[in-house]
Amino acid sequence: MSSMIPKLDSRTNTTSVPVSQGSGRGQQWAGWLQRSVLPPISFLIIIALGWEAMARSLHSMLIPGLSEIALEVRRVAVTEGAFVQIGLTLERIVLGCSLAFVVSLVVGIAAGRSRLLEAFLRPGIILGLTIPGLVWALLCVIWFGVSWRSPVVALGLGVAPALTVNVIQGVRAVDYSLIEMAHIFHLKPLDRIFHLWLPAMAPLLLSGLRLGFSLAWKVIVLVEIFGMSSGVGYQLNQEFSEQNVAGVLAWTIIFGAVMGVIEYGLLQIIERRITRWRRVATV
Amino acid sequence: MSGGIIFAQVSKSFRTPRSGRLRQILEDFSLLVAEGELVALVGPSGIGKTTLLHLAAGLDRPDSGEVRIELPTDRCRVGMVFQQPRLLEWRTVEKNISLATDAAQVPREAGRKMLDLVHLGAHAQAFPMSLSGGERQRVALARAFAIKPGIVLMDEPFSALDEITGRHLRQLVQQLWLNQNPSGLLITHNTLEAAFLADRVVVLSGQPCRIQKVIDVPVSRPREPDDLRLFECHREIVDALLSSDEGSA
Numbered sequence A: 001m002s003s004m005i006p007k008l009d010s011r012t013n014t015t016s017v018p019v020s021q022g023s024g025r026g027q028q029w030a031g032w033l034q035r036s037v038l039p040p041i042s043f044l045i046i047i048a049l050g051w052e053a054m055a056r057s058l059h060s061m062l063i064p065g066l067s068e069i070a071l072e073v074r075r076v077a078v079t080e081g082a083f084v085q086i087g088l089t090l091e092r093i094v095l096g097c098s099l100a101f102v103v104s105l106v107v108g109i110a111a112g113r114s115r116l117l118e119a120f121l122r123p124g125i126i127l128g129l130t131i132p133g134l135v136w137a138l139l140c141v142i143w144f145g146v147s148w149r150s151p152v153v154a155l156g157l158g159v160a161p162a163l164t165v166n167v168i169q170g171v172r173a174v175d176y177s178l179i180e181m182a183h184i185f186h187l188k189p190l191d192r193i194f195h196l197w198l199p200a201m202a203p204l205l206l207s208g209l210r211l212g213f214s215l216a217w218k219v220i221v222l223v224e225i226f227g228m229s230s231g232v233g234y235q236l237n238q239e240f241s242e243q244n245v246a247g248v249l250a251w252t253i254i255f256g257a258v259m260g261v262i263e264y265g266l267l268q269i270i271e272r273r274i275t276r277w278r279r280v281a282t283v
Numbered sequence B: 001m002s003g004g005i006i007f008a009q010v011s012k013s014f015r016t017p018r019s020g021r022l023r024q025i026l027e028d029f030s031l032l033v034a035e036g037e038l039v040a041l042v043g044p045s046g047i048g049k050t051t052l053l054h055l056a057a058g059l060d061r062p063d064s065g066e067v068r069i070e071l072p073t074d075r076c077r078v079g080m081v082f083q084q085p086r087l088l089e090w091r092t093v094e095k096n097i098s099l100a101t102d103a104a105q106v107p108r109e110a111g112r113k114m115l116d117l118v119h120l121g122a123h124a125q126a127f128p129m130s131l132s133g134g135e136r137q138r139v140a141l142a143r144a145f146a147i148k149p150g151i152v153l154m155d156e157p158f159s160a161l162d163e164i165t166g167r168h169l170r171q172l173v174q175q176l177w178l179n180q181n182p183s184g185l186l187i188t189h190n191t192l193e194a195a196f197l198a199d200r201v202v203v204l205s206g207q208p209c210r211i212q213k214v215i216d217v218p219v220s221r222p223r224e225p226d227d228l229r230l231f232e233c234h235r236e237i238v239d240a241l242l243s244s245d246e247g248s249a
Helices: A025-058 A066-078 A082-113 A115-130 A133-144 A149-173 A176-184 A189-227 A232-241 A245-274 A276-282 B049-057 B093-103 B108-117 B133-146 B163-180 B191-197 B228-248
Strands: B004-015 B022-034 B038-042 B064-069 B078-081 B151-155 B183-187 B200-205 B210-216
Touching (some): A025 A066, A066 A082, A082 A149, A082 A189, A082 A232, A115 A149, A133 A189, A149 A189, A176 A189, A232 A245, A245 A276, B004 B049, B004 B183, B022 B183, B022 B210, B038 B049, B049 B064, B049 B183, B191 B200
Parallel strands (some): B038 B183, B038 B200, B151 B183
Antiparallel strands (some): B004 B022, B004 B064, B200 B210
16 A cells, blocks of 8 residues: 555655656557557457367368368468459459549539539439449449459449448538638639648548448459459359368458458558648647 | 728628528628728627628628729739638648649749748748647738738637737738738727727627727827727727617617
């Protein structure tokens, strides 16, 4: 208990209690490890251990153990050229998402500024949100066959509605007093877009992009299963037709890891870049 | 008569959002702000001062009557200072100003000079959020005056600042006015501020709003904040405000 009592300084007869202390760099690293790295890694380890326990207790062909999956991951990565296939799939995702991004930016900004236009477009957006990606995948394969247009259009149709909703919210979030300011000072149209609208909408655009990416990979795999002769979806279908559960899991793990790197790496770097003014300001 | 900002028989009404009733803010309202003159508008809240400012800025249109700017074409640019600085917080101080000067086709050098004049030259690359409230308002002042405006509109520009900061900024505005001599309107609740800055103070009252009294400030610039003649004007403004308050009570 005695350590709880503030020390009495014998000379001045005043108490001194540390209110805040600077922490060393080492301590900061330890804190970062404890907060940001340990929890997700423990989660992954627990899932892996749970899977292994299930595989061992069930002794089933359908649930391969961790070692078998690891071997498959190696086979897929080394001999099947997994990264070339993932590259193809990513290329389609980027093209499709770009299409969706441009369309939803144009439609979303217009609808965000005009309640009338939004009311007119609302059924389309709601319909777009509810139609499963599978439907777009099937239709586009029927319409465009085995060409690059199938995945791009299917992704555009699958991702644009969700992204448009975000853009509309983003437009509404722009501070009206700044729009007035831009009007009074007659800011140039391009300046208004790049220095007012886009930065003000950036947080919602970014969360829209995240959502779009996660939707995109669900749609692209379907298009590749039905209508392509390459890409992760096609490979998954191959493994499926050979009843190779470990192969299906291996492709999923590798692609999931790549998407994780993009999500945590690329998008967070973009986010830090565009919200720099906030952090610089608080230093 | 030489032009400036002219309100000629202006009427304006708004529908109140909740009850949907039509509220007449201005009816047959006329006012002339001569070239190079600064007119302060004082009066109770909600009387229509901001409406007048918005009409002059072209943010709103009158129902009837006319708001005209009669100035040489190179003096028609409007600089505005709001109660809040209204800066783009994700752009540097310098960029905030250059966006306005680019739009006004004024060389960027003018913006940098103006930043030096408001003593923020060293903060050109800072983001607005890292500045204090007074510094941000100084950026807003620099932006309004950097475009070499023929008209400056100020909507309670110093009401969110503490007394000492406000005092510094009022002197800064006086200096900028002496340098550039634009025409302008100032909305304020601070009667001493009105007396210090304006050539004429227009006291507004009633609904629809009418001119209760016009008080000339017979002191040439540069003025000293502690000039007794300004206190005299300030007292006159307060008296006019009080009598309009009694009239409506």
